[in-house]
Amino acid sequence: MKLEAKTPPGPLAEKWKRHQGSIKLVSPNNKRRYEVIVVGTGLAGASAAASLSELGYRVKAFCFHDSARRAHSIAAQGGINAAKNYQNDGDSVYRLFHDTIKGGDFRAREANVHRLAEVSVRIIDQCVAQGVPFAREYGGLLANRSFGGAQVSRTFYARGQTGQQLLLGAYSALCKQVGSGAVQLFPNTEMLDLVLIDGQAKGIITRNINTGAVERHAADAVILATGGYGNVFNLSTYARGSNATAIWRAYRRGAGFANPCFTQIHPTCIPVRGDYQSKLTLMSESLRNDGRCWVPKKQADHRPPGQIPEDERDYYLERMYPAYGNLAPRDIASRAAKRVCDEGRGVGTSGLGVYLDFSDSINRLGLKTIKERYANLFDIYHEITGEDAYQAPMRIFPAVHYTMGGLWVDYNLMSNVPGLFVLGEANFSDHGANRLGASALMQGLADGYFVIPYTIGDYLASVKPGTTPKTDAAAFTTAEKETQERVQRLLSIRGKRNVSYFHKQLGKILWDGCGMARNQAGLEKALQAIPELRAEFWKDVNVLGESLSMNQSLEVAHRVADFLELGEVMCMDALTRTESCGCHFREESQEAGECKRDDERFAHAAVWEFKGDGQKPERHTESLNYEFTTLATRSYK
Amino acid sequence: MKVNLRVWRQRGPDSPGEFKNYEAADLNPNMSFLEMLDVVNDRLASRGEEPIAFAHDCREGICGTCCLNINGKPHGPGRAIATCQTYMRSFRDGDTITIEPFRAKPFPILKDLVVDRSAFDRIMQSGGYVSVRTGAAPDGNSIPISKEIADRAMDAAQCIGCGACVAACKNASAMLFVSAKVSQLSLLPQGRPERHRRVLSMVAKMDEEGFGNCTVTGSCAAVCPKEVSLDFITRMNRDYLAALMHEAVGRAAGKEGGAG
Ligand SMILES: Cc1cc2nc3c(=O)[nH]c(=O)nc-3n(C[C@H](O)[C@H](O)[C@H](O)COP(=O)(O)OP(=O)(O)OC[C@H]3O[C@@H](n4cnc5c(N)ncnc54)[C@H](O)[C@@H]3O)c2cc1C
Ligand code: FES
Numbered sequence: 001m002k003l004e005a006k007t008p009p010g011p012l013a014e015k016w017k018r019h020q021g022s023i024k025l026v027s028p029n030n031k032r033r034y035e036v037i038v039v040g041t042g043l044a045g046a047s048a049a050a051s052l053s054e055l056g057y058r059v060k061a062f063c064f065h066d067s068a069r070r071a072h073s074i075a076a077q078g079g080i081n082a083a084k085n086y087q088n089d090g091d092s093v094y095r096l097f098h099d100t101i102k103g104g105d106f107r108a109r110e111a112n113v114h115r116l117a118e119v120s121v122r123i124i125d126q127c128v129a130q131g132v133p134f135a136r137e138y139g140g141l142l143a144n145r146s147f148g149g150a151q152v153s154r155t156f157y158a159r160g161q162t163g164q165q166l167l168l169g170a171y172s173a174l175c176k177q178v179g180s181g182a183v184q185l186f187p188n189t190e191m192l193d194l195v196l197i198d199g200q201a202k203g204i205i206t207r208n209i210n211t212g213a214v215e216r217h218a219a220d221a222v223i224l225a226t227g228g229y230g231n232v233f234n235l236s237t238y239a240r241g242s243n244a245t246a247i248w249r250a251y252r253r254g255a256g257f258a259n260p261c262f263t264q265i266h267p268t269c270i271p272v273r274g275d276y277q278s279k280l281t282l283m284s285e286s287l288r289n290d291g292r293c294w295v296p297k298k299q300a301d302h303r304p305p306g307q308i309p310e311d312e313r314d315y316y317l318e319r320m321y322p323a324y325g326n327l328a329p330r331d332i333a334s335r336a337a338k339r340v341c342d343e344g345r346g347v348g349t350s351g352l353g354v355y356l357d358f359s360d361s362i363n364r365l366g367l368k369t370i371k372e373r374y375a376n377l378f379d380i381y382h383e384i385t386g387e388d389a390y391q392a393p394m395r396i397f398p399a400v401h402y403t404m405g406g407l408w409v410d411y412n413l414m415s416n417v418p419g420l421f422v423l424g425e426a427n428f429s430d431h432g433a434n435r436l437g438a439s440a441l442m443q444g445l446a447d448g449y450f451v452i453p454y455t456i457g458d459y460l461a462s463v464k465p466g467t468t469p470k471t472d473a474a475a476f477t478t479a480e481k482e483t484q485e486r487v488q489r490l491l492s493i494r495g496k497r498n499v500s501y502f503h504k505q506l507g508k509i510l511w512d513g514c515g516m517a518r519n520q521a522g523l524e525k526a527l528q529a530i531p532e533l534r535a536e537f538w539k540d541v542n543v544l545g546e547s548l549s550m551n552q553s554l555e556v557a558h559r560v561a562d563f564l565e566l567g568e569v570m571c572m573d574a575l576t577r578t579e580s581c582g583c584h585f586r587e588e589s590q591e592a593g594e595c596k597r598d599d600e601r602f603a604h605a606a607v608w609e610f611k612g613d614g615q616k617p618e619r620h621t622e623s624l625n626y627e628f629t630t631l632a633t634r635s636y637k
Numbered sequence: 638m639k640v641n642l643r644v645w646r647q648r649g650p651d652s653p654g655e656f657k658n659y660e661a662a663d664l665n666p667n668m669s670f671l672e673m674l675d676v677v678n679d680r681l682a683s684r685g686e687e688p689i690a691f692a693h694d695c696r697e698g699i700c701g702t703c704c705l706n707i708n709g710k711p712h713g714p715g716r717a718i719a720t721c722q723t724y725m726r727s728f729r730d731g732d733t734i735t736i737e738p739f740r741a742k743p744f745p746i747l748k749d750l751v752v753d754r755s756a757f758d759r760i761m762q763s764g765g766y767v768s769v770r771t772g773a774a775p776d777g778n779s780i781p782i783s784k785e786i787a788d789r790a791m792d793a794a795q796c797i798g799c800g801a802c803v804a805a806c807k808n809a810s811a812m813l814f815v816s817a818k819v820s821q822l823s824l825l826p827q828g829r830p831e832r833h834r835r836v837l838s839m840v841a842k843m844d845e846e847g848f849g850n851c852t853v854t855g856s857c858a859a860v861c862p863k864e865v866s867l868d869f870i871t872r873m874n875r876d877y878l879a880a881l882m883h884e885a886v887g888r889a890a891g892k893e894g895g896a897g
Contacts (some may be wrong), residue, residue, distance in 0.1 A: 051771040066692065067758050069798055070700045086778060122772070129774035131767045131827045133791040140781030158791060164699055165794060172766035179762035187755065210747055239694040274665055276672050279696040383718070386667060386726055449771050498682045500675070544687045549649055550748040552690050553682065 001256055001609045003622045006410045007111040012628045013093070016115040019411070020454055024461035031056030033465035036456070037204055037219040038062070039191045039246050042071035043163075043170055043441060044424025045225030047448025050173035053182040055453055060217060061174065061183055064190040064209060064241060064555075069171045072227050072239040073444065076163025077284060079145060079155035080441040082120040087144055091152040093117045098629060099150050100439060103329075104404070104432020105582035105597065106631050107259070107605070109624060111411060112429045119450040120442050124156055126449055130169040134158050147437040155438045160284070160376060166441055170448070189215075192486075192558065193479045194222065194250045194420065201250075201420035202469050203476060205483045209555060212548040214483055216471040220463050221419045221456060224250060225448065228403035228425035230263060232563045232570070233515075234507025236400035237269060237282045243559035244566050247407050247426050255407050255415040256607035256620065258428035260566065261574035262404035264435055264583050265516050267333035269399035270384055271353040275504070280399040281384055283356075283377055285437065288326045290361040290370065291394070293317045293337070295354050299344035305355055305393050316340050316354075320593070321637055329634075331434055331583050332594075334398035338516045339593075341397075348395050357393035398516060402440060404431045404583065405573075408607045408622070412455035413447060419459060423447035428605065433582025487547045490557045495540030499557045502537045506560070506567055509533065514571050519587040523575040527568065534564040569608050569617060576619060577602055599631050638664045638730040642677065644689055645737045646749055654746065656735075666726035670713065671696060671703065673725055690749040696721040698862060701797035704804070705750055706737040711801035711860045719799060719862040739804035743811070743847045754800045756846040757814060763842035764835040765818045767828050780826050793821040795863040802857035802865075808849030813857040815843050816873035817865050823876055833880035840877060 008019040026034065034057050038049040041063040049061040065071060083096040096117040101108060124142070128134065134156050135143040144153040158165035177183040188209040195203040195216070203218040229244035230236040251257045268283045294313045301308065316336055318325045328336070337354045340346065347353045362370050367390065371378070378389050385395075407415050407422040409429055414421050424444040431439065469476075513526030537560070545551040579598035580589040589596045604621040611617050639662040647654030661677050668676070671693050678688035694702040703720035707713035713723040728734060736750065744752040794817070802813035819836050822828030828835070851870060858867045 047771075054770050065694065065700075066702065066754065067798065069758075070694060070702050072695070072700075074700045075695045075697060084777070122774070124777045125774040126769075126771060128777040128780070129767065129769040129827055131790075131822050131825050133787050133794050133821065133825065134777075135791075136782055136784045136787040138784050140783050141778050158794075161699065161795065164797070165791075168794065172761065173769075173771070175758070175762045176766040176768060179764070185758075187758070210753075239700060240696060241694045273667055276665060276668050276676050278669075278672050278675055281697055383722060383724070384669075386724070453771065498679050500679055542682055544682055544685065550690055550751065553688055 001416055001607065001618070001620050003256065003408065003416060003607055003620055004410060005109060005622055006412060007109065008411065012110065012114050015111050016118055023454065023458040026457045026460050028056055030465045032058060034058065034221070034460050034463070035060065035219040035468045036221050036223065037217060038223045038225060039204065040071065040225035040227060040424070040426070041065070041068035041171070041174065042073040042225060042227055042424060043167055043444035044426070044448045045071070045223070046167065046170035046174045047445050048223055048225060048423055048452045049183055050170065050177050051449050051453045052456065053177040059177070059183045060186065060219065062186045062189045062191060062204070062206065064188065066188055068174055068185060068187060069168060071167060072242050073167045073441070074164045075239060076441055077160045077282070078147065079157035079162045079438045080123070080166060080445075081147070081154050081436075081438040082124045082156060082442065083117050083154060084121050084124060086142060087153045089152045091154050095152065096120060096154065100430065100436060101432070101629055102632070102634065103436040104434050105595065105634065106432065106599070106603065106626065106629070107581055107624065108430055108432035110626060110628055115451065116430050116443055116446050119446045122450060123442060123445045127166055127169050130172060132158065132165045132169040134165075150436065163441060166445065170445070190555065191226075191246045192249065192483045194253045195475050195479045196253055196417065197469055197473060197475045200418045203471065205476070205479045207483070207487070210550055212546070212551060214480060214487070216476045216480055218469045218471045218476070220460060220468050221421065223421040223423060223452065224407065224426050225423040226426045228406070229566060230400045230403050232506070232567050233400040233510050234503045235272060235277065235280050237266065237280050240278060243562070245559050245562045247422070248562040248566055250407060250415070250417070250420060252610050253417065254610065255417045255420055256609055257405070257569060258408035258605045258607045259405035259433070259573065260570040260608065261514060261577065262433050262583055263400060264330065264402040264404060265334045265398045266401035267330055267337060267398045268356065268396045270381065271348055271395050271397035272350060273385070281380065282399070282401065283381065283394070283396060285330070287356060287374060287377060288333070290365070290373065291326065291356040291358050292360060293326055293333075293354050293356055295340045295345040295347060297345070301345070305347070305357070314340065314345070323637055331585075335516050335585060337398055353395040353397045355393035356396045358389065359393070362390065402435055404428065404433060404435055408605065412458055413451055414455070414459060419463070421452060421456060423452060433584055486558070487554065490541070490543045490554060490561070491545070491547060493539070493541050493543065495542050497536075497540050498542050499553060499560050502533060502541065502564065503556075503560045505533055506530065506563055510567050510570065514574050517585045517587055518574045520575065523571050526571045527575065530564065530568045530571065537561065537564055572617070573606055573608065577606060595634075597633070603631070638666055638725065640664065640728055640731070641733040643733060643735040644750070646689065647746055648748065650745055650747055664725055666724070668725045669696065669721060670705075670707070670723040670725065671721050690751050692751045693721055698722045699797060701799035704739045704752060704754070704799055704801070706739055706804060708735050711739055711804040712862055717862060717864050719797070722862075739800055741800070741803045741809035743809060744800060744803065756848070757798055757800065757811070759846060760811065760815060760839055760842045761818065764838040765822075767822060768831060769827075782825060786824055790821045790824040793817045793824070793865065793869055796865050797863055799862060801860045801862065803848065805856040805860040806849065807854070807856070808852060810851045810857070811843050811848040812851035812870050812873070813861065813865055813867070815839050816869040819873045819876060820869040832876060833883045836873060836876045836880050837884065
């Protein structure tokens with residue numbers, strides 16, 4: 001596997017400009033002779049599809065949702081970062097770059113991150129022009145708030161619905177292009193395979209979710225913007241439909257999968273309540289400004305919180321991280337919660353929860369102030385749990401929230417498979433081992449509006465215009481046949497266990513072995529259990545219904561089958577990376593309970609290559625060189 | 638807890654449908670309504686019956702995918718929430734609950750409880766945007782917008798496109814949905830240059846898709862999970878009249894110009 005990052009030479013701040021000036025271009029007349037497939041219509045996919053078609057490329061856009069507007073991006077709440085420095089508080093492109101690199105614990109590529117910070121300012125302009133109703137100050141100018149991991153106020157927001165408003169902006173741009181016939185849109189259409197001809201990405205195989213029809217689509221290049229794979233854990237803050245199938249199928253066709261074990265676990269979510277549960281809900285991290293985290297000092301103390309006296313409570317974050325207290329960063333706060341629960345001091349019926357207590361703040365500031373600040377969050381909490389958090393403390397627990405890992409891409413966002421580009425959360429490019437809040441929306445839109453429109457030309461210029469393959473090419477026939485066989489195989493097992501059983505089991509294995517803390521024994525155990533579960537799945541799964549109609553069990557079965565493979569590679573990745581960094585906490589590599597990086601041996605991206613079913617994938621590396629930043633240790637004590 | 642479900646089952650778009658009864662026992666009142674359906678589906682599948690198809694994704698009231706008519710009301714008994722935000726504790730032990738898809742001619746049933754709402758997308762494609770090319774935008778702060786206007790536009794922009802407004806309306810009118818988008822963009826200076834063209838073509842498309850007329854009964858706003866206000870309908874009617882006038886004047890001017 002060849003991993004050429006193609007990072008342009010020159011000073012950091014000049015790289016992107018120089019690159020734009022030197023890469024190959026496709027002439028305006030030729031653009032309409034190229035067909036581009038975009039899979040995914042979230043922030044990354046919708047912005048890419050709209051922008052590419054404005055340039056003249058013929059675009060086909062796909063999503064499994066019934067409408068392009070419903071992609072998972074819609075659920076983002078907090079905001080989007082941009083180095084506008086509208087607050088005059090010392091923000092700059094360099095500062096945003098540096099915060100992101102450091103936040104990622106020095107495991108991202110410098111040049112990509114700097115470009116992200118550079119284009120961030122244009123994203124806001126673009127969204128405002130589309131009519132995104134960002135929050136404003138009384139003077140009519142754009143408002144900002146601050147977010148974790150930064151000392152400046154650079155986050156733009158639209159009430160608690162920033163993701164929705166940004167996505168509706170990108171969706172409207174897409175609608176404009178669909179309305180004029182420049183983009184062909186395929187909703188309800190799930191990509192089930194990637195088609196390669198002579199080693200180049202030339203098309204996809206899809207299944208129509210409403211009719212079950214399996215179809216072939218050819219193009220000159222394929223873009224995957226299919227989001228993250230956190231649902232491999234079953235329970236997460238992701239939308240239920242989010243899945244890994246598109247990138248996993250591409251991996252099986254030769255695309256390298258980078259840092260699969262880098263998964264972000266968010267500290268403040270509503271805990272699991274029962275095994276019927278389907279989804280975990282995020283409670284904004286801002287709550288930790290006025291809430292204090294605690295657990296009883298005694299193990300298995302089942303008294304109601306109000307009856308546990310002050311001196312029998314452990315305000316563990318304040319104890320362990322006196323300098324940052326309840327505002328310790330996400331990964332640190334999550335691990336601390338896990339630690340106290342592991343000690344048997346967790347609260348709630350499951351013992352997997354900690355209290356987030358507002359009583360001190362209510363006494364100090366008054367109920368009215370707390371209501372003003374957080375009423376909507378307290379409402380959500382009440383709606384889900386039926387409990388009143390003004391009376392008794394909230395119960396929270398960490399939950400899977402984001403995946404930094406994804407398909408490996410070069411500076412042009414092209415994977416190692418020529419003609420296959422990967423954007424947004426689906427790629428591995430910008431967040432290293434930990435993502436800062438409000439940076440995923442930024443990256444998705446940067447990739448789609450401002451990077452791919454330029455960089456795709458560098459590849460397409462080498463493809464002869466008008467040579468889009470026909471869908472009767474042998475590679476399409478084979479790939480379609482394989483997809484059909486897989487569908488039939490899933491439908492013919494008619495075993496005893498439903499798909500949900502396997503998904504839940506896999507989630508438990510990964511949460512225990514490859515969750516907030518990992519160690520050799522745990523990972524080895526998971527690596528034993530996953531193949532066994534996978535074998536059981538293919539022997540005993542129960543998928544009812546037919547192939548040629550809407551069949552939701554079949555849809556989920558496809559996705560879970562892929563998760564059962566991906567989960568194993570995640571564990572292999574976590575096992576090989578014997579250092580701790582960012583979200584990846586190897587218990588063997590710690591200093592006083594904190595991450596101990598090993599820059600000598602692990603300042604690289606680990607990239608996994610598929611070698612065939614039943615074969616161990618091969619681990620490659622792209623070494624990360626820090627020319628413009630110094631590798632430093634993060635400390636919050 | 639235990640409830641009795643009366644669920645609309647329909648194999649495909651062209652098959653006849655019917656209500657089927659299912660007993661759902663051993664439920665936890667803290668389950669969401671959709672989790673209850675997950676449990677029922679798991680039990681159905683275990684005894685070899687095909688699970689009930691229903692649409693869902695975010696399960697937190699923002700994507701607009703879920704669309705159940707519960708006891709005759711789109712999104713069920715709660716106020717200002719989507720189906721997925723409904724919890725079993727809103728029902729009583731032993732209740733009979735009727736679950737149907739959103740019913741409206743422009744939303745054909747695809748299977749069981751899943752309907753086709755692509756008409757909404759086609760309305761958006763007919764004009765629900767500001768025509769700005771990527772890269773051509775001026776600095777975000779170059780157009781100050783008063784906080785009141787920005788907040789008002791945001792009130793309209795909250796619409797999640799679920800279609801409950803259409804399902805609740807006796808005429809299957811899409812006025813609340815369309816007026817929310819039209820108002821968001823015509824309130825903001827960025828959207829004003831195209832406002833006449835936009836409202837005319839979106840309304841024409843809405844009629845073409847078979848949505849009915851608005852008689853301002855207000856059942857739409859009453860079921861809207863985001864409480865989008867009826868005021869936007871009034872606003873759009875004004876915009877529409879203004880656009881018609883503008884067009885008429887433009888046509889007259891065009892004729893004169895031609896004669897001269
Ligand atoms: C609750 C929550 C809150 C968040 N809040 C913030 C925040 O405040 N700020 C921030 O920066 N980030 C936030 N994030 C993260 C951020 O929302 C996501 O990382 C980002 O939106 C991902 O965008 P995307 O375009 O890459 O993918 P997605 O939005 O996930 O879109 C994926 C698209 O791909 C399609 N797709 C997937 N697989 C297939 C297939 N096989 N075939 C066809 N189509 C397919 C889907 O239909 C969809 O259109 C939050 C995440 C969560 C879970
Ligand atoms: S499932 Fe997203 S709004 Fe209900």
